Amino acid sequence: MKSQSSFNHCRRLLLVLMLTLTGSVAFAQDQRLLIAAARVFDGYVFRNDAAVLINDGKVARIDSRDAFNDSDAPRLDLGDATLLPGFIELHAHLSYQHVPADTVLRHGITTVRDVGGPLHQPYGGDGSLRLMTSGPIITAPAGYPIPNLGETDIAMPVADEQQARQAVRKLVAGGAVLIKVALEPGGEAGAPWSGGHTHAHSQAPHSKTHDKPRSWPMLAPAVLAAIVDEAHLLGRRVAAHLAEPKGAQLALDAGIDEWAHAPCDRLPDAQLQRAVAQQVRIVGTIDTLSKCPGVSSNVRRLAELGAEFLYGAEIAHPDIPWGIDGQELLYLQHLAGMAPLDVLRTATSKAGQYLNMPLLGTLLPSAPADLIAVKGDPTQKLKLLEYPDLVMSGGKLIINYFGN
Numbered sequence: 001m002k003s004q005s006s007f008n009h010c011r012r013l014l015l016v017l018m019l020t021l022t023g024s025v026a027f028a029q030d031q032r033l034l035i036a037a038a039r040v041f042d043g044y045v046f047r048n049d050a051a052v053l054i055n056d057g058k059v060a061r062i063d064s065r066d067a068f069n070d071s072d073a074p075r076l077d078l079g080d081a082t083l084l085p086g087f088i089e090l091h092a093h094l095s096y097q098h099v100p101a102d103t104v105l106r107h108g109i110t111t112v113r114d115v116g117g118p119l120h121q122p123y124g125g126d127g128s129l130r131l132m133t134s135g136p137i138i139t140a141p142a143g144y145p146i147p148n149l150g151e152t153d154i155a156m157p158v159a160d161e162q163q164a165r166q167a168v169r170k171l172v173a174g175g176a177v178l179i180k181v182a183l184e185p186g187g188e189a190g191a192p193w194s195g196g197h198t199h200a201h202s203q204a205p206h207s208k209t210h211d212k213p214r215s216w217p218m219l220a221p222a223v224l225a226a227i228v229d230e231a232h233l234l235g236r237r238v239a240a241h242l243a244e245p246k247g248a249q250l251a252l253d254a255g256i257d258e259w260a261h262a263p264c265d266r267l268p269d270a271q272l273q274r275a276v277a278q279q280v281r282i283v284g285t286i287d288t289l290s291k292c293p294g295v296s297s298n299v300r301r302l303a304e305l306g307a308e309f310l311y312g313a314e315i316a317h318p319d320i321p322w323g324i325d326g327q328e329l330l331y332l333q334h335l336a337g338m339a340p341l342d343v344l345r346t347a348t349s350k351a352g353q354y355l356n357m358p359l360l361g362t363l364l365p366s367a368p369a370d371l372i373a374v375k376g377d378p379t380q381k382l383k384l385l386e387y388p389d390l391v392m393s394g395g396k397l398i399i400n401y402f403g404n
Helices: 002-020 101-106 161-173 221-233 245-254 269-277 295-305 326-334 340-346 349-354 382-386
Strands: 033-041 046-055 058-064 075-077 081-085 087-092 109-114 130-133 137-139 155-157 179-183 238-242 281-283 308-310 371-375 390-393 396-400
Touching: 033 371, 087 349, 101 109, 101 390, 101 396, 137 161, 161 179, 161 221, 179 221, 179 245, 221 238, 221 245, 238 245, 245 269, 269 295, 295 308, 308 349, 326 340, 326 382, 340 349, 371 382
Parallel strands: 033 075, 033 081, 087 109, 109 130, 137 155, 137 179, 179 238, 281 308
Antiparallel strands: 033 046, 046 058, 081 371, 371 390, 390 396
């Protein structure tokens, strides 16, 4: 018995040593691990001096640190740190732009929804980035993004209602978790897709919409209505890339569920009010669109009206970090008026609920063991989240920079 006890003690010490190795990936998914920290955010609320027990790739229990005094699981004590669920990015183009998934994962994003790229079934989450997609963007023939990016793996043009319904069925059958459409005429100052256009601050103050250099074709209302109807029949939401009043009006009339961006051009107040009344969700991408003249006023007004914002920074855009975007979080705090706790919920539990995976983005029992940790308190400095000191995916440690 003494020999067996000594063996178990040595085994636990060895596991702890393996856990403290910088960048350790040696911890097996089926092994138990107890992680304790000064602060644990479970996706909804903060718990002080708490711990999370991981077993078989999932959260087995979350409780006070003292509640685990009798546990024989290897313990990783993070000290004055904050343990949180991994972040969920709802607007990215990783696959299309060939952004390394492991880089994104190491920087705190554990789940990504690609909204415009190659079609595939959802995969990952077991030590790798969990990746789901909308597949190619449905658009009008020669519509955006075809003028900029072509069709391959990024666009699916449809000319009539029958083609529209067929496209939706094809996307859903191929694994799309969302249907995305383009309602983009082009020409908005400061928009990253308006190549060659001036930035908002250099645009003449009295320039008018009809001065824009081109207009891309957009989906006809009847075709758009067919897309929305077919998607809803198949249990999928529809998101629209839009940036100005004409596209917004088409989206509102068709019953689009989600705006893939906070609009770039300033929208009429009646459209913003209608969007909130129709419970349209807004994926921010505010950092991406920070050069647009209307984005700040649109976000502020939507927030005043009670709009629901979702976290999405458009990873793969040249100006956006390949991971958690601290600046996007700060924009949600200061433009949308969110408290830091609400900002964290938006990128975790709220996103999981929106994806119809209510335990994703939480540290509640049976949730996937997707965790990140940072030294200090991110509610006092959201920028800390860009460089997590610990990342776990599906119970597997990806990085661990805690040296205890």
